Amino acid sequence: MAIKDLFKSKLKVVNIGLASFTESLERSGAQSVQVDWRPPVKADAGALAAVEAAAADIEKANAKAVKLILTGKPALVGMGVALDTIPGMTHDLILHAGPPVTWERMCGPMRGGVIGALLYEGRAKTPEEAEKLAASGKIRFSPCHEHGAVGPMAGIVSPSMPVFIVKNEEHGNLAYATMNEGLGKVLRYGAFGPEITKRLKWMADELYPTLAAAIAKLGRIDLKSMIAQALHMGDEVHNRNRAATSLLFRALAPAIVRTCPDSERAAKVLEFIHGNDHFFLNLSMAASKATLDAARGVAGSSLVVVMARNGTDFGVQLSGTGGEWFTGPAPVPDALYFPGFTKADANPDIGDSAITETNGLGGFSIAAAPAIVQFVGGQAPDALRYTKQMYEITAAENGAYQIPSLNFRGAPTGIDVRKVVAKGIFPLIDTGVAHKEPGVGQVGAGILSAPAEPFVKALSGLAGSLSAKPKKQKKTLSV
Amino acid sequence: MAIKDLFKSKLKVVNIGLASFTESLERSGAQSVQVDWRPPVKADAGALAAVEAAAADIEKANAKAVKLILTGKPALVGMGVALDTIPGMTHDLILHAGPPVTWERMCGPMRGGVIGALLYEGRAKTPEEAEKLAASGKIRFSPCHEHGAVGPMAGIVSPSMPVFIVKNEEHGNLAYATMNEGLGKVLRYGAFGPEITKRLKWMADELYPTLAAAIAKLGRIDLKSMIAQALHMGDEVHNRNRAATSLLFRALAPAIVRTCPDSERAAKVLEFIHGNDHFFLNLSMAASKATLDAARGVAGSSLVVVMARNGTDFGVQLSGTGGEWFTGPAPVPDALYFPGFTKADANPDIGDSAITETNGLGGFSIAAAPAIVQFVGGQAPDALRYTKQMYEITAAENGAYQIPSLNFRGAPTGIDVRKVVAKGIFPLIDTGVAHKEPGVGQVGAGILSAPAEPFVKALSGLAGSLSAKPKKQKKTLSV
Numbered sequence: 001m002a003i004k005d006l007f008k009s010k011l012k013v014v015n016i017g018l019a020s021f022t023e024s025l026e027r028s029g030a031q032s033v034q035v036d037w038r039p040p041v042k043a044d045a046g047a048l049a050a051v052e053a054a055a056a057d058i059e060k061a062n063a064k065a066v067k068l069i070l071t072g073k074p075a076l077v078g079m080g081v082a083l084d085t086i087p088g089m090t091h092d093l094i095l096h097a098g099p100p101v102t103w104e105r106m107c108g109p110m111r112g113g114v115i116g117a118l119l120y121e122g123r124a125k126t127p128e129e130a131e132k133l134a135a136s137g138k139i140r141f142s143p144c145h146e147h148g149a150v151g152p153m154a155g156i157v158s159p160s161m162p163v164f165i166v167k168n169e170e171h172g173n174l175a176y177a178t179m180n181e182g183l184g185k186v187l188r189y190g191a192f193g194p195e196i197t198k199r200l201k202w203m204a205d206e207l208y209p210t211l212a213a214a215i216a217k218l219g220r221i222d223l224k225s226m227i228a229q230a231l232h233m234g235d236e237v238h239n240r241n242r243a244a245t246s247l248l249f250r251a252l253a254p255a256i257v258r259t260c261p262d263s264e265r266a267a268k269v270l271e272f273i274h275g276n277d278h279f280f281l282n283l284s285m286a287a288s289k290a291t292l293d294a295a296r297g298v299a300g301s302s303l304v305v306v307m308a309r310n311g312t313d314f315g316v317q318l319s320g321t322g323g324e325w326f327t328g329p330a331p332v333p334d335a336l337y338f339p340g341f342t343k344a345d346a347n348p349d350i351g352d353s354a355i356t357e358t359n360g361l362g363g364f365s366i367a368a369a370p371a372i373v374q375f376v377g378g379q380a381p382d383a384l385r386y387t388k389q390m391y392e393i394t395a396a397e398n399g400a401y402q403i404p405s406l407n408f409r410g411a412p413t414g415i416d417v418r419k420v421v422a423k424g425i426f427p428l429i430d431t432g433v434a435h436k437e438p439g440v441g442q443v444g445a446g447i448l449s450a451p452a453e454p455f456v457k458a459l460s461g462l463a464g465s466l467s468a469k470p471k472k473q474k475k476t477l478s479v
Numbered sequence: 480m481a482i483k484d485l486f487k488s489k490l491k492v493v494n495i496g497l498a499s500f501t502e503s504l505e506r507s508g509a510q511s512v513q514v515d516w517r518p519p520v521k522a523d524a525g526a527l528a529a530v531e532a533a534a535a536d537i538e539k540a541n542a543k544a545v546k547l548i549l550t551g552k553p554a555l556v557g558m559g560v561a562l563d564t565i566p567g568m569t570h571d572l573i574l575h576a577g578p579p580v581t582w583e584r585m586c587g588p589m590r591g592g593v594i595g596a597l598l599y600e601g602r603a604k605t606p607e608e609a610e611k612l613a614a615s616g617k618i619r620f621s622p623c624h625e626h627g628a629v630g631p632m633a634g635i636v637s638p639s640m641p642v643f644i645v646k647n648e649e650h651g652n653l654a655y656a657t658m659n660e661g662l663g664k665v666l667r668y669g670a671f672g673p674e675i676t677k678r679l680k681w682m683a684d685e686l687y688p689t690l691a692a693a694i695a696k697l698g699r700i701d702l703k704s705m706i707a708q709a710l711h712m713g714d715e716v717h718n719r720n721r722a723a724t725s726l727l728f729r730a731l732a733p734a735i736v737r738t739c740p741d742s743e744r745a746a747k748v749l750e751f752i753h754g755n756d757h758f759f760l761n762l763s764m765a766a767s768k769a770t771l772d773a774a775r776g777v778a779g780s781s782l783v784v785v786m787a788r789n790g791t792d793f794g795v796q797l798s799g800t801g802g803e804w805f806t807g808p809a810p811v812p813d814a815l816y817f818p819g820f821t822k823a824d825a826n827p828d829i830g831d832s833a834i835t836e837t838n839g840l841g842g843f844s845i846a847a848a849p850a851i852v853q854f855v856g857g858q859a860p861d862a863l864r865y866t867k868q869m870y871e872i873t874a875a876e877n878g879a880y881q882i883p884s885l886n887f888r889g890a891p892t893g894i895d896v897r898k899v900v901a902k903g904i905f906p907l908i909d910t911g912v913a914h915k916e917p918g919v920g921q922v923g924a925g926i927l928s929a930p931a932e933p934f935v936k937a938l939s940g941l942a943g944s945l946s947a948k949p950k951k952q953k954k955t956l957s958v
Contacts, residue, residue: 229721233712233714234722234883243722249725253732254746263737270736274733370883370886370887371883404849405849405859405883408849
């Protein structure tokens with residue numbers, strides 16, 4: 001066929017790889033077939049062989065680990081001040097999102113969050129003073145995840161911040177998260193200054209005692225049931241939390257009215273939550289953390305129990321490899337950017353919120369929340385496709401967390417690092433994007449594919465843990 | 480093929496008509512093809528010819544009527560007591576659901592509702608006294624719909640009941656509905672007695688002033704936007720109102736706290752709404768009523784502006800035929816019955832709530848609420864199928880009311896009686912089922928196909944209106 005004939009004829013195209021080409025063709029009316037192909041993931045041959053050889057034991061370990069995940073029962077049971085509540089918290093400690101990172105390697109928004117926290121704590125009077133203090137070595141930094149906590153975006157938790165206490169009522173472990181500040185100029189996007197300090201003070205002085213008293217009156221709030229209902233109501237409880245926030249609001253309001261001595265304060269508290277559809281996010285994260293922490297330490301298990309980003313590195317932890325972090329550079333999201341911003345403004349991926357995906361929610365359950373795909377530039381069928389793909393890399397379906405548009409199929413749960421590496425399918429995370437400079441705030445939102453490196457390393461780590469273990473110990477997995 | 484071979488071979492079946500046969504076959508693994516066939520609807524040949532001849536004028540009238548529907552802007556603007564608020568309400572009048580019906584022809588649950596209302600009004604001391612009074616001719620009965628009002632199930636509105644006032648802010652007309660009482664033994668299912676009277680008194684004495692003050696403080700609550708959001712959150716705002724109730728709760732709570740002088744009363748009011756996921760239903764109905772009433776009286780229009788059932792008759796009104804009711808016997812729903820009940824216990828279809836379907840919501844938007852199909856015994860794909868079918872008999876899609884699972888397609892809106900009769904596709908209504916005896920309550924829920932007779936009669940009525948009009952008057956339609 002001559003080239004010029006090509007322009008006259010109806011095209012029939014076989015496209016390999018990037019689906020967006022097929023989509024463009026379909027939009028222009030051409031017939032096309034999409035072949036789902038990815039470049040093979042380069043993994044260590046020895047590690048692959050070791051994991052392959054131990055397949056039966058790994059399966060047994062994973063069955064145990066995933067059962068621990070699926071039986072988790074997270075409930076909000078109280079609140080407290082971080083210093084008195086979070087294990088290992090001290091006056092000089094600041095917790096942050098993602099794997100460990102030094103002040104020197106911290107990205108802009110996380111540095112901004114640290115500066116904001118030091119101003120809020122009264123440890124510095126100016127941002128310059130705070131920066132100096134942060135760099136001085138007098139302040140220690142540690143991942144939230146190493147203290148049973150999680151934080152969205154920069155994920156900063158400083159000693160005097162109030163936190164929610166979430167209990168895994170089935171397995172007894174606790175998890176912690178701060179209260180969500182809302183949108184706009186907020187600490188989690190690296191904003192600092194009088195406006196941020198003032199809001200954080202109000203949250204500590206009025207919001208915290210009001211909520212704490214209401215939660216105490218209620219005794220507990222069943223987060224598992226609330227998340228399950230929210231999935232039936234268009235949330236995936238990562239980037240969309242409108243339903244879950246509404247259900248939480250309904251549960252709290254009568255108790256707030258009964259326990260708050262000042263009706264104007266009660267009204268302001270209700271307005272604050274009503275004004276922030278993301279208020280539930282931190283609870284969804286803490287619920288996921290409480291759920292996954294119970295599945296830690298199952299020797300031989302290849303299931304992922306943490307995915308977290310500090311804005312510099314993307315980190316992964318496995319059930320079978322203890323507290324070890326497997327990291328690689330955090331990617332910059334291909335997002336839908338707000339007017340006036342481009343990818344050049346974006347910070348690499350940041351936040352502990354990928355704990356929701358690790359728990360089968362967020363991007364993994366995005367088919368429950370098609371409105372998000374619309375928000376990040378896709379169409380409703382994309383959401384179905386994303387979730388279906390995640391079944392390829394997970395060990396189970398969570399019957400408690402159902403996806404209506406997939407005829408109530410359970411959320412894909414228990415990421416198996418072996419499947420991720422073997423299939424070259426990486427966890428999909430739907431995420432907000434922070435400006436790379438501190439204090440600018442959110443510049444977009446998008447669906448992000450996790451990077452390969454941490455998973456390849458984690459597979460090697462798992463292989464190492466297998467050879468390090470005596471045979472006798474492995475036998476205990478077959479419970 | 481010998482019969483006995485049939486039992487050994489894999490079946491390939493072509494099924495004509497009732498889809499449930501195909502579904503059974505598919506469940507047992509047989510291949511089958513479903514042919515969508517219905518018996519032809521018997522309509523008057525003269526009416527069909529007249530309507531066919533006036534097709535161009537009817538199209539113009541429908542374009543006008545549907546524009547009036549789509550541009551409607553229902554908002555909750557206040558509350559009042561029925562006697563002072565509803566046009567034409569008097570001390571001796573009781574409003575009811577559906578088309579007109581005498582005491583003699585009233586079904587059990589509606590009679591129960593009337594007895595309950597007379598006890599509540601203090602017009603009778605015992606149910607026997609109330610029944611006697613109701614039958615005496617001293618109490619007049621009239622359809623809610625003829626007073627700008629709507630009521631779920633029995634739909635009883637008596638003079639001293641408080642009602643919501645919903646305004647169509649685009650076209651200026653008002654609609655009214657009582658507050659939803661909750662589940663269990665309630666007036667709308669025909670229950671009466673001290674428990675019901677006590678709740679109604681509390682609603683009038685405490686719930687009403689509390690809500691009225693909060694609404695007054697807020698000025699207005701945009702119901703169109705709330706319904707639009709709720710459709711993104713798994714409601715179809717007829718049988719599922721959890722999201723809409725949550726959004727209403729969020730909007731009201733801070734204002735309730737600010738305006739209610741008694742915090743325990745405020746807490747009880749919030750608990751009452753929180754405890755009833757159907758609380759929004761009556762507002763969804765009033766919003767639909769306010770929307771559709773604006774489209775009344777477009778001469779020549781074949782669009783349905785009312786579908787309503789009184790438990791005896793199913794009634795329809797068209798935009799082009801004024802206040803005339805076209806009725807036929809109300810069918811008994813093929814529902815999923817609660818344990819202990821069967822179709823033999825069920826009352827024929829009852830309630831004004833089909834006003835939501837008339838407005839493109841409820842069964843017409845059931846694809847937005849797949850959880851309902853699960854509740855009534857189907858599967859999520861059934862919900863998609865039901866909504867897709869409703870596009871066949873409607874004039875437009877409502878861009879404000881989007882269905883996420885259909886890639887945000889607008890709700891099928893503006894039922895065209897010509898399409899209904901020509902295609903033999905009848906409006907799908909998802910409905911609660913009342914016990915046929917007064918006071919027993921709900922016995923099931925189901926998806927119901929409206930009966931043919933009212934639509935066939937309505938088509939004849941429309942034909943009559945066309946011939947009755949001088950040509951000149953018809954010309955005014957082409958606006």
